[in-house]
Amino acid sequence: MAETGADSPKQPKSLGEHTIPQERLDVILPFVEMLSETAVKVGDTLPLEADASDIIRVLESEGN
Amino acid sequence: MDLKTISAIDLAEAIRSKKVSSTEAVSSALERLKGVHEAFNAVVSTDAEEALAAAKEIDAAVAAGQPLGPLAGVPLAHKDMFDRAGKIPSWGARIRREKPCTEDGTLIARLKAAGSIQIAALHMTEFAFGPTGHNYVLGHARNPYDPSRIPGGSSSGSAICVATGVVPAALGSDTAGSLRLPAAACNVVSLKGTWTRVSRAGAMPLSPSLDCVGPIARDVRDLALLFGLIAGHDPRDGFSSRRPVPDYLNLIEQPIDGIRIGVDERLIGEAHPEIQQRLETSMKILEKAGARRIAVRFQDWKALDTLGQLLQLPEVASEHGPYLRKRAADYGPQVRARMEFGHFISAADHQTALRARGTMLSRVLTETFGNCDMVILPTFADPLPTIDELDVGGGPQLMAALGRVILYTRPVNYLGLPALTLPYPRESYLPNGFQLVGRPFDEARMLAVGRAYQKEVPGEVVNIG
Secondary structure (H helix, E strand, C coil), rough: CCCCCCCCCCCHHHCCCCCCHHHHHHHHHHHHHHHHHHHHHHHCCCCCCCCCCHHHHHHHHHHC | CCCCCCCCHHHHHHHHHCCCCCCHHHHHHHHHHHHHHHHCCCEEEEEEHHHHHHHHHHHHHHHHCCCCCCCCCCCCECCCECCCCCCCCCCCCCCCCCCCCCCCCHHHHHHHHHCEEEEECCCCCHHCCCCCCCCCCCCCCCEECCCEEECCCCCCCHHHHCCCCCEEEEEEECCCCCCHHHHHHHEEEEEEEECCEEEECCCCCCCCCCCEEEEEEHHHHHHHHHHHHCCCCCCCECCCCCCCCCCCCCCCCCCCCCEEEEEEEEHHCCCCCHHEEEEEEHHHHHHHHHCCEECCCCHHHHHHHHHHHHHHHHHHHHHHHHHHHHHHHHHHHHHHHHHHHHHHCCHHHHHHHHHHHHHHHHHHHHHCCCCCCCEECCCCCCCCCCCCCCCCCCCCCCHHEEEEEEEEHHHHHHHHHCCEEEEECCCCCCCCCCEEEEECCCHHHHHHHHHHHHHCCCCCCCCCC
């Protein structure tokens, strides 16, 4: 039986008492890895000054 | 007068001119609501007594010649995610507020001030976290055109009640497609405004970076009226834009001659052949109405979708962390499984997705919208699936199955752009629809295009016998 429960090193602390069975972890972890690869690729193209508030600025400045 | 098919605008006029009373309109809507709920599981709770009392007040105001709001006496019903004083919204879930709300959410208050009367709180996907209408707590909602099929979600009850003529319009929300998908599935229209155009104060939060609230209706003119009433800055929502709100209804008959609609053949080519064919039919109708077709390309659609997930999943995980930690068994299997993903996404990746938003939007506005005014896209990638086909619970197919459903909608939330959903001509098909994605704050022009389209493809009420 695969490793499960709060003792698993793969269980984030933010889940507290809720434990995810290994078969679900086997789905979640590769999926999140795939998302992360895109974040890294996109992040490499961003200027240092890119900021979360840019979206508001662009919406307002480009708005009709 | 057919109270089932009448628009909100025409019903308000009929009440003002004493052709029908608000009491008659509300009573009739409450009567239809029962049958619709029994057939399609569209309602969470009704407000019959309060609604009829409010209708009597409106009728008295009409009789006394008092000034009336633009929706005076018109029955509406809304997704059960809005704060209402003295009530506990269900959020489509077992986990709810412990105490009743102390005040109305901003949109509820604005529509009430316009004279509308809420008759019911409507079915929604659990916590608005799902695009199909499946709900393992309330039971699944059903499509009024074919009860074996999904009605779309998460604003399922809103679309069902509008499609079946219970009410002319209803509020819903859209974090990844939740106004557009049910509108398309139920053959009605919806408008997801530019992110920040409409206050979210008093609306259940899901993923605040993406959440939008907006109307569903049968008539684009009703969308324009409701959108004008709910849009605009709200001190209770610090993100809400301070831009003046145009008179959408007054602008809706503006000519659309020469409006340039972008068509991304490659992206549309990812849809089922039937969807591609139906979208082409609608595009030809728009061209006949005066629009021009322009070839465009979204360079980074898949990346936009991934970035949307990097916002949505951890934000949902954070909102629900306290409950998932202690009351995981109270969630349905699908929502619980999707919530788990966000706990594995790093803060760095979430922040990258946030920081990239302005850059990605600028790029899309330059590259894709550089030569066009709006872009046409499918709403669903496929013909409507059955409820059983998408009953994947929390299983391994979950993300792929739902990802396909929101293929064309979630990136639009990431970009913060407005999107108007319109139905394809039904012909012999089940309902489905397309979206017009516009430039920031261009809702008035999009509604004008929608109005021109509806002159060729009018709204209808489904006959449920």
